[in-house]
Amino acid sequence: MYNIIYSQGGICLSDGFFADGINAGLKPADAKDMAFIYSDSECEVASVFTTNKMTAAHIKHFRQMGDFKTNFILINSKNANAMTGKAGIEDINEILSTCKSVKNPIMSSTGVIGERLPKEKIINGIKLFDYSKRDSSSAAKAIMTTDTFSKECAFKVKLDDGSSFNIGAIAKGAGMINPAMATMLCFITTDADVSKSDMQEALDEATKTTFNAISVDGDTSTNDTVLLLANKKSGAYEKEAFAEALRKVMHFLALEMVRDGEGATKLVTYNVTGAKDDAEAEIAAKALSDSLLVKTALFGEDPNWGRIASTIGASGVESNEESLKISFDSHCVYDKGNLYFDEEMEKKCAIVMQHKKFTISCDLGIDNGSFKAYGCDLGHEYVKINADYRT
16 A cells, blocks of 8 residues: 655755756746756656657657666757757757766747747756756746746655655646647656656656646647656655546646636646547547637636537447436436436526536446546637737
């Protein structure tokens, strides 16, 4: 057995990790726009990246490095360094060559696509780093783009034998979020004594029900990145405990991204059960979280359950109106051909939709497949933010 305890400290809770964020002039005024994560010993690295075929330069650079250990990540916001060709990779090499006394440095970027990195500003920014700083919150702020709040969390994991390890993370993401990774960066640190193979296995598995289960607008970015670093300094490890702690970190941050969806006012769980299998439940749940018609109904606080039924039917999964059940939280509006959506029920469901968080449950009544996806509403503010994003 084990005990997972929510803790403060973010990526700096884990022993031997340091971080901070600074302003290098990429953003106006004194807004933080560059961050570093540093470990005083080398780390194993596990990774998950975007499924977009147009991958950013930092992902190509990472993949060219092969099997390696590192103790340093450099992160910039405001510029995605995507669609910049070989020059984008060359820019990374030039920038990272100035990072002294670190092992196999990694770079990660987020921001506007199609512009070369401002190398001089970034290189000058690196000179401002203080590798003794342990300010996870500052680093989390520096990687924000359209985010309205920073995102971080951490857990201490106590094992039965009295040993313990830590795991923490920071992330950014608010728009261009699709359930095939999201427009996001996430950096996770741990001092658990975990092998590289166990890290990758746990990361791949947790991604399925966290970052691959959220949607803001159905668009997949060029830069989506999750990096997990382990320096093993605690000497403690238990496979099940580590996997669960990692899942908790990623689930928390995934929901924070949806909650911070550009202009979003609601965080909605789509709980699909009774599907032919888990794969079909996942298809249906993600179709609901992606549907623009569903999202706009959420924004208007209109319990238009017909859009829910229609989206499920259009998703292609095995379903029929004779076995389907739809509920808004505990209020059932449709059950196997029986309509319960009278005037009184509509008022109850409308009240549910005024809440900041609620669940839409859909029992397909076919078999035992299940999956939960997470989404938000879509309104005027989203259009406003993205209409002038480059400015």
